[in-house]
Amino acid sequence: MQALPGFRDFLPENCAARNYIFAKWREVARSYGFIEWDGPILEPTELYKKKSGVEIVDQLFNFADKGERDVAMRPELTPTLARVIAAHEREFKKPLKWFSIGRFFRHEKQQRGRLREHFQLNCDIVGENALAADIELLALCIDLLRAFGFTEKVAVVRISDREFWTDFLREKNVPSDRWDELLQIIDKSGRESPENTRAKLGELADPVLAILSEGGKSEKLERLVKGLRGRGLADFIDIDVRIVRGLAYYTGIVFEVFDRGGKLRAIAGGGRYDNLIQQLSDGAVSMPALGFAMGDVVLGELINETAKAREKMQQVIAAEQKIDIYIVIAKEERRADALAQIQELRDRGYRVDYALTPEKVAKQFQTAEQLGARLAILFGDEWPQLKMKDMASGEQQLISSKDLVSRIGSELPR
Amino acid sequence: MQALPGFRDFLPENCAARNYIFAKWREVARSYGFIEWDGPILEPTELYKKKSGVEIVDQLFNFADKGERDVAMRPELTPTLARVIAAHEREFKKPLKWFSIGRFFRHEKQQRGRLREHFQLNCDIVGENALAADIELLALCIDLLRAFGFTEKVAVVRISDREFWTDFLREKNVPSDRWDELLQIIDKSGRESPENTRAKLGELADPVLAILSEGGKSEKLERLVKGLRGRGLADFIDIDVRIVRGLAYYTGIVFEVFDRGGKLRAIAGGGRYDNLIQQLSDGAVSMPALGFAMGDVVLGELINETAKAREKMQQVIAAEQKIDIYIVIAKEERRADALAQIQELRDRGYRVDYALTPEKVAKQFQTAEQLGARLAILFGDEWPQLKMKDMASGEQQLISSKDLVSRIGSELPR
Numbered sequence: 001m002q003a004l005p006g007f008r009d010f011l012p013e014n015c016a017a018r019n020y021i022f023a024k025w026r027e028v029a030r031s032y033g034f035i036e037w038d039g040p041i042l043e044p045t046e047l048y049k050k051k052s053g054v055e056i057v058d059q060l061f062n063f064a065d066k067g068e069r070d071v072a073m074r075p076e077l078t079p080t081l082a083r084v085i086a087a088h089e090r091e092f093k094k095p096l097k098w099f100s101i102g103r104f105f106r107h108e109k110q111q112r113g114r115l116r117e118h119f120q121l122n123c124d125i126v127g128e129n130a131l132a133a134d135i136e137l138l139a140l141c142i143d144l145l146r147a148f149g150f151t152e153k154v155a156v157v158r159i160s161d162r163e164f165w166t167d168f169l170r171e172k173n174v175p176s177d178r179w180d181e182l183l184q185i186i187d188k189s190g191r192e193s194p195e196n197t198r199a200k201l202g203e204l205a206d207p208v209l210a211i212l213s214e215g216g217k218s219e220k221l222e223r224l225v226k227g228l229r230g231r232g233l234a235d236f237i238d239i240d241v242r243i244v245r246g247l248a249y250y251t252g253i254v255f256e257v258f259d260r261g262g263k264l265r266a267i268a269g270g271g272r273y274d275n276l277i278q279q280l281s282d283g284a285v286s287m288p289a290l291g292f293a294m295g296d297v298v299l300g301e302l303i304n305e306t307a308k309a310r311e312k313m314q315q316v317i318a319a320e321q322k323i324d325i326y327i328v329i330a331k332e333e334r335r336a337d338a339l340a341q342i343q344e345l346r347d348r349g350y351r352v353d354y355a356l357t358p359e360k361v362a363k364q365f366q367t368a369e370q371l372g373a374r375l376a377i378l379f380g381d382e383w384p385q386l387k388m389k390d391m392a393s394g395e396q397q398l399i400s401s402k403d404l405v406s407r408i409g410s411e412l413p414r
Numbered sequence: 415m416q417a418l419p420g421f422r423d424f425l426p427e428n429c430a431a432r433n434y435i436f437a438k439w440r441e442v443a444r445s446y447g448f449i450e451w452d453g454p455i456l457e458p459t460e461l462y463k464k465k466s467g468v469e470i471v472d473q474l475f476n477f478a479d480k481g482e483r484d485v486a487m488r489p490e491l492t493p494t495l496a497r498v499i500a501a502h503e504r505e506f507k508k509p510l511k512w513f514s515i516g517r518f519f520r521h522e523k524q525q526r527g528r529l530r531e532h533f534q535l536n537c538d539i540v541g542e543n544a545l546a547a548d549i550e551l552l553a554l555c556i557d558l559l560r561a562f563g564f565t566e567k568v569a570v571v572r573i574s575d576r577e578f579w580t581d582f583l584r585e586k587n588v589p590s591d592r593w594d595e596l597l598q599i600i601d602k603s604g605r606e607s608p609e610n611t612r613a614k615l616g617e618l619a620d621p622v623l624a625i626l627s628e629g630g631k632s633e634k635l636e637r638l639v640k641g642l643r644g645r646g647l648a649d650f651i652d653i654d655v656r657i658v659r660g661l662a663y664y665t666g667i668v669f670e671v672f673d674r675g676g677k678l679r680a681i682a683g684g685g686r687y688d689n690l691i692q693q694l695s696d697g698a699v700s701m702p703a704l705g706f707a708m709g710d711v712v713l714g715e716l717i718n719e720t721a722k723a724r725e726k727m728q729q730v731i732a733a734e735q736k737i738d739i740y741i742v743i744a745k746e747e748r749r750a751d752a753l754a755q756i757q758e759l760r761d762r763g764y765r766v767d768y769a770l771t772p773e774k775v776a777k778q779f780q781t782a783e784q785l786g787a788r789l790a791i792l793f794g795d796e797w798p799q800l801k802m803k804d805m806a807s808g809e810q811q812l813i814s815s816k817d818l819v820s821r822i823g824s825e826l827p828r
Contacts, residue, residue, distance in 0.1 A: 001461065001497050001694065004485060007454035009498050011505075012512070015450045031760040033737050033767030033785070037429045040421035040531055041455065041517055042475070042487075047415060061456070063477030066521045071418060073456075073487075083415045084423050091425075093784065095770060098426070103455055103517075107480045117454055132770040143760065230750050231757040280415065323447050336644050343645040346445040346557065353447030356509060356546040370507065371447070 006108070006116025016317040018119065021148075021296050021303075022101055023316075025121040028147045029099040032140045034123055038100050039080035045072040047079045051249050051279060059106040061116075073105040077122040078249070078273065078291065079280060085126055085289075086281030094127030094287075097136075113265040113298045123270075124291030126277070131220065134253045134272065135227035137290055141257065141268060142233045144294060149309035150302070152235035152260075155267065159225075159255045160243035162271070164218050168211070172204060180248060186212070187244035216241030224253065245269060249276045255292070259302050267302060268294035322372030324412055326391075327354040328364040330380030337401065338379040344405055349414055365389075375411060377404065420522070420530030430731040432533065435562075435710050435717075436515050437730075439535040442561045443513040446554045448537055452514050453494035459486040461493045465663050465693060473520040475530075487519040491536040492663070492687065492705065493694060499540055499703075500695030508541030508701075511550075527679040527712045537684075538705030540691070545634065548667045548686065549641035551704055555671065555682060556647045558708060563723035564716070566649035566674075569681065573639075573669040574657035576685070578632050582625070586618065594662060600626070601658035630655030638667065659683060663690045669706070673716050681716060682708035736786030738826055740805075741768040742778040744794030751815065752793040758819055763828060779803075789825060791818065 003009050010018055026036070045062045062072035074080065077100055085096070100122045108114045123140055125133045138157065145155045165186065169179055182204065189197045189212060198205040221239050228234045245254045254271030258264070270292020278286040303309045325345060329338050338354065345352045353371055355364050361378070368376040368391060378387035385398045388407065399407050417423050424432055440450070459476045476486035488494060491514055499510070514536045522528050537554055539547045552571065559569045579600065583593050596618065603611045603626060612619040635653050642648045659668045668685030672678070684706020692700040717723045739759060743752050752768065759766045767785055769778050775792070782790040782805060792801035799812045802821065813821050 001458070002501070003454050003497075004456055004458060004483065005481075007456055009454065009494075009501075010452040011498070011502060012449045012451050015452050015514075018452075019450065027763065028760075030765050031763060033765060035426045035735065036433065037426050038424040038432075040417050040423065042418055042421055042519070042531065044415070044418060059480075061477075061479060063475075065475060066473075067419075069418065080423075083417075084425070087416070087423075088425060093781070097767075105456070117456065128770055130771045136770060139757070227753075230753055232754075233757075321449065339641075339644055340646075343553070343647075346442075349441065349445060351444050351447060353511075356542055356550060357544045367507070 004116070006110050006114075008115065008117065012321070013317070016321055017300065017313060018296060019320070020313050020316050021299060022119075024147045025099075025101055025144065025294070028144050029121070029123055029140065032097065032136070032143075034097040034099040034140070036100060037084070037098050038102055039074070039077065039084060041074055041103060041105075042071050043074055043080060043083075045070040047083060047280070048072055048075060051079060051082075051276060056106070059108055061105045061107055075104055075106050077102070077104070077120065077293065078124075078276065081122070081124055081126075081291070082277045082280040082289075085277055085287065086285045089127075089285055089287065095133060096124070096126040098126070099123045113301060115297055119296040120293045122291060122293045124289060126289040127287050129274075129288045131223055131253075132227070133290060135224060137270070137292065138224070138228060138237075138255065139231050139233055141255070141270075141292055141294070142228070142236045145236065145257065145267075148299070148303055149312045150306060154260055154306050154309075155236065155257060155302070156238050156260050157236050157255055157257050158238050158240040158243050159221065159253065160216075160239070160241045161218055161221055161253050162244065162250050163220070163252050164216060164241055165244065168207075172207070174204070183244045186242060190242050212242060215239065220253070245271055249273045249279075251275055253290070257294070259305075263305075264298050264301055267298045268292055318372070322374070323351040323353050324374055325350055325352045325408065326364070326368030326371060326373035326376045327352060328361060328368065328376055328378040328380075329354060329358070330361045330364075330378055331383070332358055334379035334383055337383070341377075341379075341401070341404055345408065348405065348409075350408065350412065375408065418530070420524050420528075422529065422531065426735070427731070430735055431714065431727065432710065433734070434727050434730050435713060436533075438561045439513075439515055439558065439708070442558050443535070443537055443554065446511065446550070446557075448511040448513040448554070450514060451498070451512050452516055453488070453491065453498060455488055455517060455519075456485050457488055457494060457497075459484040461497060461694075462486055462489060465493060465496075465690060468662075470520070473522055475519045475521055489518055489520050491516070491518070491534065491707065492538075492690065495536070495538055495540075495705070496691045496694040496703075499691055499701065500699040503541075503699055503701065509547060510538070510540040512540070513537045527715060529711055533710040534707045536705060536707045538703060540703040541701050543688075543702045545637055545667075546641070548704060549638060551684070551706065552638070552642060552651075552669065553645050553647055555669070555684075555706055555708070556642070556650045558682075559650065559671065562713070562717055563726045564720060568674055568720050568723075569650065569671060569716070570652050570674050571650050571669055571671050572652050572654040572657050573635065573667065574630075574653070574655045575632055575635055575667050576658065576664050577634070577666050578630060578655055579658065582621075586621070588618070597658045600656060604656050626656060629653065634667075659685055663687045663693075665689055667704070671708070673719075677719075678712050678715055681712045682706055732786070736788070737765040737767050738788055739764055739766045739822065740778070740782030740785060740787035740790045741766060742775060742782065742790050742792040742794075743768060743772070744775045744778075744792055745797070746772055748793035748797055751797070755791075755793075755815070755818055759822065762819065762823075764822065764826065789822065 060072045185200045250271040251274045252272030256266045257268040272290040274288040376389045384401045389396045470489050474486045599614045664685040665688045666686030670680045671682040686704040688702040790803045798815045803810045
């Protein structure tokens with residue numbers, strides 16, 4: 001029996017890599033003053049039908065539960081955030097800067113970088129209209145990339161502004177019920193032949209294609225880049241007005257993160273969604289908001305393909321998986337004494353292991369080495385003295401069993 | 415719109431409490447040399463139908479996915495562990511000591527201490543027959559309780575042995591296809607009237623009720639208690655042969671953790687399941703195993719009801735939620751300078767916050783205090799000097815903006 005297609009088992013090494021990603025996400029988000037929250041994995045399906053894009057609704061893991069409720073495993077966090085904010089916004093000072101790390105589910109066709117269960121970091125700022133919030137959010141996104149060891153030569157943040165296009169469509173007197181369709185055509189233009197895009201755009205083809213080939217400019221986007229330049233982060237940025245984002249609820253600045261090599265799918269994406277909270281709360285609460293999500297799958301691929309990032313991860317994982325002390329029991333008469341000391345050392349927070357059943361001393365030292373123990377302590381003929389071995393240097397010394405805990409306190413300060 | 419019944423939103427304070435529990439779980443499990451792994455949230459329903467108890471299968475969140483697979487949101491981790499071990503056991507040295515922290519789902523009637531989505535720590539030892547492994551596992555379980563600040567006056571671990579009963583039933587020539595039913599009657603005897611239990615037990619009533627009133631004894635259980643006494647943990651233990659555990663797959667020592675007050679449901683439970691891996695792998699892999707799960711819901715209730723444990727948690731949470739530095743921008747001309755320094759400090763791992771838009775200085779200091787900042791740094795008329803305020807003592811001093819990062823390095827060493 002295997003895991004379902006698109007679902008992963010996390011063996012210890014994979015779990016350590018996942019925890020490394022989570023720890024970096026958490027550390028950088030907190031350095032920006034973001035605080036952690038979370039929602040349930042299961043939500044009413046209605047929450048997503050209301051405002052997520054068609055693609056997301058088509059890929060829902062949804063079903064009727066035993067109480068005949070139509071429920072769905074969450075495909076994204078933003079609708080939950082809007083629901084929670086609408087219910088609790090009075091309890092918090094604005095703007096809120098919140099992050100969350102968790103599992104998400106989409107019933108996608110299996111392909112590279114896409115799984116049916118994956119993890120996402122979500123970072124959102126709620127209650128701030130100013131462009132300063134967009135800059136803060138983008139700076140956080142870029143600093144996350146930097147924390148994994150990616151330079152501007154490895155990753156790029158493509159930035160656009162939906163308002164740029166909605167202003168354009170308004171100016172061209174295009175009725176607003178056609179906007180979504182046209183934005184999708186623009187979004188897909190990079191992956192389509194120019195002829196196809198031209199045919200789909202109809203009478204708007206000339207002006208739209210002209211903008212796309214020029215690159216498009218706006219005063220807002222320039223202010224944004226300037227803000228990031230002041231923080232030394234602008235080299236990660238490309239203005240690219242083709243970016244529109246599939247999700248229907250975005251209203252302003254939108255962005256996507258890619259590898260510069262262009263081999264992988266998007267690493268992260270997000271933007272401003274100023275109307276969503278109002279729409280989901282049926283008008284009860286109105287609040288500007290913006291955010292992004294970064295997934296673990298493509299990120300993990302890029303870490304593995306980038307030597308510096310991969311080595312950085314492997315170093316942290318190796319250190320994390322090591323134990324501190326291995327207790328070698330050379331005489332079974334000493335097992336009870338050894339266990340009492342093991343208890344004491346674990347109580348002090350050390351990672352301590354030992355052989356549950358009698359084993360040859362050489363084999364116990366071998367296990368000590370495999371587990372990465374920094375010290376091995378031998379309980380044997382020397383009792384009430386113990387042999388303490390530094391596993392890296394091989395140095396051995398005799399210590400009194402009474403002094404063990406204090407000696408370890410100085411050898412391995414916590 | 416609210417969360418579904420039995421599902422929780424984790425607002426920042428609840429999320430911090432949850433993270434506190436996770437961190438303690440992780441820390442203590444690692445001190446025992448356990449390493450972390452995880453499985454998917456969704457599994458083939460068959461995995462649970464094969465071996466979980468009837469109660470669990472009745473409460474599954476299961477459904478047909480878009481590929482017509484019968485899938486279920488995991489109600490417990492042990493079947494996934496058995497599946498993963500059967501597939502990968504050759505890659506690891508035995509015994510394995512593995513732990514995992516994650517979400518689990520049961521469509522239960524809502525009641526105190528029971529939710530439909532909850533978190534569990536699972537700790538398992540695989541590949542060791544010796545009773546030393548049962549003692550090690552129980553010691554870990556007790557040390558988890560101690561880590562939260564529970565004494566033996568607050569929590570109790572009730573221990574039993576299924577073999578005690580299967581030996582008894584074999585001796586009485588009860589056919590093995592009746593064992594499960596009889597074990598369930600024994601399991602429920604504490605919550606039933608003696609007359610009901612007597613009627614259900616039939617001809618076995620007299621000997622079983624005699625054992626239950628005497629308490630039951632076995633050499634194995636005595637060795638177990640002795641092992642825990644050697645570690646100073648025996649005061650947490652009660653031998654109670656009525657404990658059988660609902661899950662069908664247990665084979666040896668079983669245990670459940672309760673509050674001594676007897677007000678709450680079980681905090682944790684587990685035991686030996688020596689045949690499960692073989693059964694789930696259709697005989698391909700045979701390996702003894704044992705483990706337990708500790709849930710977050712009842713544990714959280716007991717923390718909140720136990721003054722010492724509650725204060726311990728609140729202290730950690732309060733410290734975790736604080737930021738390090740709040741940057742006060744007194745003159746808008748200094749905003750760009752401030753942002754460059756903010757970037758530098760965050761790069762060094764400090765938690766730094768500031769007002770995204772112009773605000774009165776008094777209000778900014780107020781926010782600094784609300785966020786628990788240890789230092790506030792004011793960018794204003796004194797430029798290129800800065801005012802540094804220790805938020806606890808109120809002491810202020812002028813420092814050069816060029817020295818900011820190094821000064822903060824000595825004020826807030828990392």
